[in-house]
Amino acid sequence: MKLRLGRLLVCATLAFGGLQFGISALHAEEAPAAPAEGAPAGPVVTHKSMLHKFKEGGWVMYPILGFSVLTIWLSTDLWIRTGKKKLAPDAHVNGAKDLFRMGDYVGAYQHCKNNPSAFSDTVRVSLSFIGDGQHATEDAMMGELNKFNAATTTRINYLSVIGVCTPMVGLLGTVTGMVTAFEHLGASGVGDPSGLSAAIGEVLIATASGLAIAIPAFMMFYVLRNRLQGSIHYCQDIVVSLFRKMPYEDLKDCHVGEEEFFAARPNWVSDEDAAAAALPA
Template sequence: MKKTIQAAFAVTLLAPMTAFAAEGAAHAEGKKESLITLYTQGGIVMHFLLICSIAMVWLVIDIWMRTNRPKMTPPEDVATAQDRFRAGDYVGAYQAMKAGVSPYAEVVRAGLSSIGHGKDATEEAIYSTVDKINSTLQTRINYLSVIGVCAPMIGLLGTVAGMKGAFGSLGSTGLSGGVGELAGHIGEVLVATATGLLVAIPAFGSFYFLRNKLQGAVHNLQGECERLFRNAPYEYLQNTDVGQEETYAALPNWIDAPEG
């Protein structure tokens, strides 16, 4: 299923590029050209644009799957945590969330590890963990913006380099080759610019769409965690170590340990 989604998305992104390039070539030379030929005409920068295109598709699919609400807040993890809280089994809830790999399990685990220090410490642990998850995913989304900015610049660089070669040839041979040949060379070098724009447009669109999608998923995650810890009996859990993790901070070595 995942491979099918990836293939469909790749076709969706590459189809406009193929159609645009083929249409431009048909008008310019009156004949159809293969995608490989157009790729070659764009010059060496087409390799970099291809890398940008592949990276964009991978990022969109990866972020889309990571920011799905069932992925961020799995119903089975929510149900497990709620059942343990209803039973007052906070140690069992911690162990169940420790076995989970979802962002929800990570946030609940952080809250339970601080629940013995009171409500303020628990809420601070929850919010800081949510912020960390949001920052990690937002960093991935920001790469789409980088691609959207760099792709047109890379395409323009290829076009400038191609134009330099075309006008250099014109300067050495004059117009003996005809204006049509010069126009053909210019049409070829513009392939890089067009490709850069066709990579940048979906990259920017995906950036804004996925950013909003992430905000909705994070708000849902935080809301579910706050609902879970609402009215928790902090007074009965004071100074308890729910996580039961090994501690490494001992008394300073210049203080004698109490006897007994």
């Protein structure tokens, strides 16, 4: 819990760092120097701070800022989650290998249960099906890996959603700002075209900000997706190597684990019928 809060604070700091810099720049601005006597008066260039530009972007800049915090949070969190050593830590792998070498499958189950990870969960679930044969064990193994893959891929897909939605939010702010600009133009007339061009430049800030968030979000989406697939294959290779040459004949009908079996004999079959069916003809 403390680690997640720390990551969130880092993401918020990175996202709001630009605003803090803009506030400092706003206070540090000095009045433009007066032109020298006799010098031709040129256009006055004003440097706008990031905070000023943020305010000019309108209300859509707040959801865009939220998307930026979410992008940094997801990228940092998923980069850690999809690492090979995160899915299959060396301590978990080496402990399971030692117990498999000794044939202590009950101990291997408890080791994996006490040290949760993608690797440990896959080995634990596979061991619980070991008494049902090779096919059931392999199906359980692949099912657990696919479950982890699906859960992590769902989180990665949020970056794709951000990449699609953020430019649309910025475009919405631009359109609403353009409507307001042309309403003022219709009311005051075309007395100063520079005022209209300035208004158009202001509303385009929202679109530019949306694109600035969408591009890194899309990049991290593809990077993390490929990173996850590589880590899944790495974990799968280790688990498969553990169960290679497994003596399934000696483990037939053995129950390794603590899972409860719910399936029972049908209640319409009596013990006498079951005993009679078991007798040789």
